[in-house]
Amino acid sequence: MKKTGAQIFIEALKMEHIDTLFCYPGGATLNITDALSSSDIEQIVVRHEQGAVHASDGYARASGRVGVSLVTSGPGATNAVTGIATAYMDSIPLVIFTCQVPTMLIGNDAFQEADIVGITRPCTKHSYLVKDVKDLSRIIKEAFYIAKSGRPGPVLVDIPKDVSAALGEFKYPDKVNIRSYQPTYVGHVGQIKKAMKLLASSKKPVFYTGGGIISSGASNELIKLAERLSIPVTNTLMGLGGFPGNHPLFLGMLGMHGTYAANMAITEADLIIAVGARFDDRATGKVDEFGHLAKIIHIDIDPTSISKNIKVDIPIVGDSKNVLKKMLDIVLEDKEDFGNYSSRIAQWHHDTEKWKMDFPLTYGRSGLLKPQYVIERVCELTKGKAIVTTEVGQNQMWTAQFYKFQKPRTFITSGGLGTMGFGFPAGIGAQVAFPDALVIDIAGDGSIQMNIQELATAVQYNLPVKVIILNNRFLGMVRQWQELFYEKRYTWTHMNHAPDFVKVAEAYGAAGYRIEREDEVDKVLKEVFKNKRPTFVDVMVDPEESVYPMVPAGAPLREMLLV
Amino acid sequence: MRHTISVLVENEFGVLSRVAGLFSGRGFNIESLCVAESLDPTISTMTIVTSGNDAIIEQVLKQLNKLINVIKVVDFKDVDYVSREMVLVKVNAEERTREEILRMTEIFRGKVIDVSPKTYTVMITGDEGKISAFLTLIKPLGIKELVRTGPIAMMRGDKTIKMREKHSKGGEDG
Numbered sequence: 256m257k258k259t260g261a262q263i264f265i266e267a268l269k270m271e272h273i274d275t276l277f278c279y280p281g282g283a284t285l286n287i288t289d290a291l292s293s294s295d296i297e298q299i300v301v302r303h304e305q306g307a308v309h310a311s312d313g314y315a316r317a318s319g320r321v322g323v324s325l326v327t328s329g330p331g332a333t334n335a336v337t338g339i340a341t342a343y344m345d346s347i348p349l350v351i352f353t354c355q356v357p358t359m360l361i362g363n364d365a366f367q368e369a370d371i372v373g374i375t376r377p378c379t380k381h382s383y384l385v386k387d388v389k390d391l392s393r394i395i396k397e398a399f400y401i402a403k404s405g406r407p408g409p410v411l412v413d414i415p416k417d418v419s420a421a422l423g424e425f426k427y428p429d430k431v432n433i434r435s436y437q438p439t440y441v442g443h444v445g446q447i448k449k450a451m452k453l454l455a456s457s458k459k460p461v462f463y464t465g466g467g468i469i470s471s472g473a474s475n476e477l478i479k480l481a482e483r484l485s486i487p488v489t490n491t492l493m494g495l496g497g498f499p500g501n502h503p504l505f506l507g508m509l510g511m512h513g514t515y516a517a518n519m520a521i522t523e524a525d526l527i528i529a530v531g532a533r534f535d536d537r538a539t540g541k542v543d544e545f546g547h548l549a550k551i552i553h554i555d556i557d558p559t560s561i562s563k564n565i566k567v568d569i570p571i572v573g574d575s576k577n578v579l580k581k582m583l584d585i586v587l588e589d590k591e592d593f594g595n596y597s598s599r600i601a602q603w604h605h606d607t608e609k610w611k612m613d614f615p616l617t618y619g620r621s622g623l624l625k626p627q628y629v630i631e632r633v634c635e636l637t638k639g640k641a642i643v644t645t646e647v648g649q650n651q652m653w654t655a656q657f658y659k660f661q662k663p664r665t666f667i668t669s670g671g672l673g674t675m676g677f678g679f680p681a682g683i684g685a686q687v688a689f690p691d692a693l694v695i696d697i698a699g700d701g702s703i704q705m706n707i708q709e710l711a712t713a714v715q716y717n718l719p720v721k722v723i724i725l726n727n728r729f730l731g732m733v734r735q736w737q738e739l740f741y742e743k744r745y746t747w748t749h750m751n752h753a754p755d756f757v758k759v760a761e762a763y764g765a766a767g768y769r770i771e772r773e774d775e776v777d778k779v780l781k782e783v784f785k786n787k788r789p790t791f792v793d794v795m796v797d798p799e800e801s802v803y804p805m806v807p808a809g810a811p812l813r814e815m816l817l818v
Numbered sequence: 819m820r821h822t823i824s825v826l827v828e829n830e831f832g833v834l835s836r837v838a839g840l841f842s843g844r845g846f847n848i849e850s851l852c853v854a855e856s857l858d859p860t861i862s863t864m865t866i867v868t869s870g871n872d873a874i875i876e877q878v879l880k881q882l883n884k885l886i887n888v889i890k891v892v893d894f895k896d897v898d899y900v901s902r903e904m905v906l907v908k909v910n911a912e913e914r915t916r917e918e919i920l921r922m923t924e925i926f927r928g929k930v931i932d933v934s935p936k937t938y939t940v941m942i943t944g945d946e947g948k949i950s951a952f953l954t955l956i957k958p959l960g961i962k963e964l965v966r967t968g969p970i971a972m973m974r975g976d977k978t979i980k981m982r983e984k985h986s987k988g989g990e991d992g
Contacts, residue, residue, distance in 0.1 A: 372832065373835065376832075376835065376836060376839050377839055377843045380886070381886040384832070401886060433886065434889060434981075435827075435828060435886060435887055435888055435889040435890075436886050557884070558880045558883070558884070559877065559880040559881050559884050561880075562873065562876060563877060566873070
């Protein structure tokens with residue numbers, strides 16, 4: 256029996272085991288929207304298309320599954336672009352369905368027409384315009400496969416309105432066969448052996464691990480290998496949660512706002528083992544001096560990440576989990592080289608410990624309520640087990656520093672693109688994936704206003720995300736740069752016309768709280784974490800608190816401004 | 819350093835803009851680009867001439883490979899290859915220069931493919947050296963218009979570009 260394109264779309268989603276769709280309607284979606292009325296796929300209708308893509312992104316990051324969104328043509332599609340670019344930079348598997356004007360109108364400047372395939376070409380892993388209903392199921396199959404395989408990323412599928420109306424056979428392909436796309440999962444044995452030889456002779460090794468640990472599920476292998484050889488570990492922002500935040504071997508995050516110990520370890524190391532990390536400028540500081548004493552082993556599934564910013568000595572293209580497992584096997588089999596490795600690097604261990612002791616993350620406790628204290632209490636009260644999203648800026652860096660993440664996929668943040676307004680819709684998506692989990696968005700008073708409309712979505716679907724607004728009446732991170740590099744001229748960054756966030760929450764039908772003093776923090780947070788409603792907590796913090804340590808842009812990592 | 823690169827791509831709409839967009843988006847240099855269907859009608863061959871230091875060329879090759887529609891990328895740097903370009907030149911053909919143009923065209927084994935009372939349109943094919951030599955000689959006679967295809971290239975001897983190996987061989991970074 257023939258089905259419409261819209262029905263084929265729904266059947267294809269079922270074949271991909273997709274049970275949740277983040278969406279927003281428009282003229283071009285109507286065929287699909289109508290067909291979904293009798294479907295059991297859960298449909299979360301957001302308030303802005305950017306929110307739909309961020310929510311599907313949060314869903315994907317929290318669950319490890321592909322996030323799916325559907326928006327209309329023209330402005331619906333262009334509103335989704337920031338969400339798509341965010342997922343692309345952080346390698347998150349999404350399939351974004353945009354609806355398009357009918358094929359015969361494409362190119363005519365039709366009402367609500369935008370060349371969304373063209374617009375998103377540089378920020379998608381791949382994209383499709385479906386021109387014929389007979390291609391629809393194959394394209395959907397390929398889109399899901401491409402999104403989640405290799406280095407994951409967003410794939411866009413543009414469906415014209417006449418294609419969703421047209422009749423066609425539904426035959427879902429069993430297999431994908433794309434001759435031009437064959438990702439490499441298995442690391443080259445010779446390269447791995449070379450790497451292990453180098454490791455065995457190193458005296459100051461450090462693991463530098465990123466989001467690849469999370470996406471490949473390599474956390475356990477990393478922990479085992481690090482523990483077995485007592486190798487200290489630093490994470491990028493994207494890698495947090497991939498190694499337990501309270502582990503004795505953990506140095507903390509590296510980079511611009513990294514810990515003293517992590518940045519010194521990179522500076523002094525004789526071997527850096529980079530796993531699923533891409534030597535981003537915020538992590539490396541001045542590239543010429545990044546690990547300048549060290550040999551570098553780089554494990555990554557994407558060959559373009561290797562030797563892009565920094566020339567490495569031993570490249571290994573492959574899946575992080577697969578490669579780390581093989582490395583671990585070599586260590587376990589080979590008593591010779593690694594027999595007393597831990598004791599051979601004891602001095603190094605002593606050095607890194609001393610850096611940790613001498614310069615821990617800290618902040619002044621006098622005067623006004625400190626945002627870092629709030630994060631510390633959130634961490635303590637949730638035992639480091641909540642799913643935490645962030646917005647972008649100081650709120651993000653303080654969360655990365657002071658919340659000790661224990662497990663992969665519990666820290667959800669826009670790392671590469673640095674998208675303000677990401678955290679709240681992403682939190683909504685994470686809450687959809689885990690309805691019983693405690694989901695917290697650590698926000699700033701600036702960022703939260705960039706997707707504040709999603710409060711209506713949270714209330715409508717009873718998604719009890721807790722938004723903790725570190726309200727400093729500033730766009731704090733930019734203000735901090737103005738303080739340090741522009742003689743405190745706080746141009747544009749003073750947010751002196753913010754709304755009353757408690758009243759905003761209440762107006763939307765959510766709960767609102769305010770914290771003004773340190774002694775209120777625990778009491779209010781405990782209450783907030785117990786309630787079952789979407790909640791805003793407006794926390795009035797020290798307006799001019801800054802994030803430290805800080806490596807000025809372009810400086811080497813060892814040149815840290817401490818508190 | 820200049821590199822001539824062959825890129826085998828799926829013969830589908832939008833692929834050219836993916837490749838061109840990659841070069842512009844990442845600030846890679848593109849000196850010429852030539853594209854048409856290959857022996858297999860489902861595949862197009864692009865010949866791209868680009869320049870950059872080793873690190874940049876390495877990124878160019880990897881980024882091209884990363885595009886989903888790209889089947890195979892070959893840098894002709896390390897292989898023996900032949901390369902040819904075609905140029906059409908519209909030259910002022912006055913009475914006193916007509917003979918000279920025809921003589922040059924013959925020496926360079928070109929062809930006059932169009933004639934008007936005041937111009938000859940000459941077609942020359944060859945490698946870069948030959949074409950620039952011809953243009954240097956013909957320039958004083960007055961070139962009205964010039965169109966070049968950019969080079970296309972192929973391996974010498976019985977070697978051909980093998981199709982199967984898009985996947986990097988597992989360990990090397992290429």
